[in-house]
Amino acid sequence: MNSTISKIKGIFNLLKHIDIDQISKISQKVDLPKLMDQFSKLDENQIKGLAKMLDSSGRKKELPPINGDFYELHMKLTEEQRAIQLQVREFMEKEAKPLVNRYWLTDDFPHELIPKFKKLNLCGVTYEGYGCPNLPFLMEGVIAMEIARVDASLATFFGVQSGLSMGSIYMCGSEEQKQKYLPGMQQFDLIGAFGLTEPEVGSGAAGGLTTTCKKVDGGWILNGQKKWIGNATFADVIIIWARDLDDNQVKGFIVEKDTPGFEVEKIKGKMALRIVQNGLITMKDCFVADSQKMEHANSFKDTAKVLQMTRAGVAWMATGCARGAYESALEYTRKRKQFGKPIASFQLVQGHLVEMLSNLTAMQTLVFRLSEMQDADILKDEHASLAKVFCSLRTRDVVAQAREVMGGNGILLEHDVARFVADAEAIYSYEGTKEINSLIVGRSITGMSAFV
Incomplete structure (x- = not known):
């Protein structure tokens, strides 16, 4: 008797989730007496399950947020560092993401983003002075990750500018060279590139550079080619590494784009990092003044x-x-x-x-x-x-x-x-x-x- 009463209560609880119009529509499609007979055979757990299903059928299930930081590593950041991370993320989502597929497809660079990168004021992330933010290396990595999370090409552009080209001058340049170039590069008023790899020399750069330098009165003569040089087609300042014909050691130079004997040709037909403007650099008796040789770039160890x-x-x-x-x-x-x-x-x-x-x-x-x-x-x-x-x-x-x-x-x-x-x-x-x-x-x- 108690079991029957419990089932009836369960059926009424189930039916209260269905309005009159729904019952009318159901009666046109099914035999309601037969349906009620079937309901009477359900046990309490089955009735509760049906009631729960009906109660939730009109509600959209709330899904967990999409978050690749599963171990919550952002919690290792300070509040200020976390704010920078989110600032870069917002910039990439709002400013860069709507553009990147179009520019990737056309093999072009979104130059309109450069002034917006400037506003972030994060270039030269870890350097001290010259307008640089002097943040920990951890933040340099976090910034690189956030940019690459949307587009690896823009992360490469930023890495060449902030890391390879500025880093060469910061680590190997004289104080005069740092003062001359780093503030402008930090503000993206000067775009940098880094020329190490060559058409026939990649992994063997430590001992096999074919680009040469020769000391002459007042400066150096550079001859050779560099390949895969990111930013090269529109860079103002290009770091060139060359083998000294006199001592066979690698030397580093700061070459400005309009230097006679210095030419850049865009590399076409890439299947990857298509937004990055890679160049083939050719130097024919390219003269650079002594002031353009980096003071502390005198071997491949540098x-x-x-x-x-x-x-x-x-x-x-x-x-x-x-x-x-x-x-x-x-x-x-x-x-x-x-x-x-x-x-x-x-x-x-x-x-x-x-x-x-x-x-x-x-x-x-x-x-x-x-x-x-x-x-x-x-x-x-x-x-x-x-x-x-x-x-x-x-x-x-x-x-x-x-x-x-x-x-x-x-x-x-x-x-x-x-x-x-x-x-x-x-x-x-x-x-x-x-x-x-x-x-x-x-x-x-x-x-x-x-x-x-």
């Missing part, structure tokens, strides 16, 4: 100091690229429906997402520690190289799975991931290939050099 500093930034950049791909894929899978359900609800898709997040989280924790070591002045070449190897490898995995969960739509530029997939290939190769960086780490841990 070049390597700059590369060590910026290689850490590339690991952060790879992490940003992976984060952008993961977050784009997660958003897509929550909206894309197949078989009447969002594909994010399927087990195999969730498996991909979790693998992506696992790789991303490992990368983030690694680069945070890397920057902590840099700020503690205990960073060595092998530390930066390990981070570059690991992060660029795992980024490839993340972007590949991001494309996979999007199916055919993953190759469309409008969903962003196709751009991340292509750009990850360039990040994987530049600032030292996997093989070269692996040998740097291998030499460290074995005590034996495997370099040729």
Whole structure:
């Protein structure tokens, strides 16, 4: 008797979720007496389940926020640092994101963004003086990640300007050279480029540069070519590394764009980092004054100091690229429906997402520690190289799975991931290939050099 009463109460509780119009529509489609008979056979748990389903059917389920920082590493930042991170994120989302796919497709650079980068006042992130913000290395990494999270090309542009070109002058230039160039570069009034790699020399730059310099009265004569030089087509100041014909040591020079004998040709046909304007530089009896030779750039060891500093930034950049791909894929899978359900609800898709997040989280924790070591002045070449190897490898995995969960739509530029997939290939190769960086780490841990 009590069981029957309980069932009747359950049925009435269930029916109170249905209005009269709904009951009228139901009666036209089904046999209500038969339906009520079926209801009477339900147990309490089944009735409660149906009531819960009806109660929630009109409400949209609130999904968790899309956040690639699964271990909340931003909590390691101070309030001021977190504010800078969010400032860069807002800039990239509002100002850059609406432009990047169009410019990536046309192989052009969005010059209208340069004055807006200037307003951020973050160029020369870690340097002291010359208008630079003098922030910790951790923030240099965070900024690189936030820019690459939207577009790796713009992160490369910023890294060349703030890191490689400004960094060369800051670390190797005379005080007079620093005063002359760094304030203008910090404000983006002068655009910088960094010329090390050559048509036939990439990994072997330490001992095989074919670009030469020769001391003459009042200056130096430069001859040779540089290839893959980011920002070169519109740079005002280009750092050129050349082998001295007299002592066979690498020297560094600050070359201004209108110097006679100095020409730049844009490299076309790239499949990655298409917004970056890479140039082929040709120097024919290019004369630069003594005042343009960097005072403390007298061997490849000096070049390597700059590369060590910026290689850490590339690991952060790879992490940003992976984060952008993961977050784009997660958003897509929550909206894309197949078989009447969002594909994010399927087990195999969730498996991909979790693998992506696992790789991303490992990368983030690694680069945070890397920057902590840099700020503690205990960073060595092998530390930066390990981070570059690991992060660029795992980024490839993340972007590949991001494309996979999007199916055919993953190759469309409008969903962003196709751009991340292509750009990850360039990040994987530049600032030292996997093989070269692996040998740097291998030499460290074995005590034996495997370099040729």
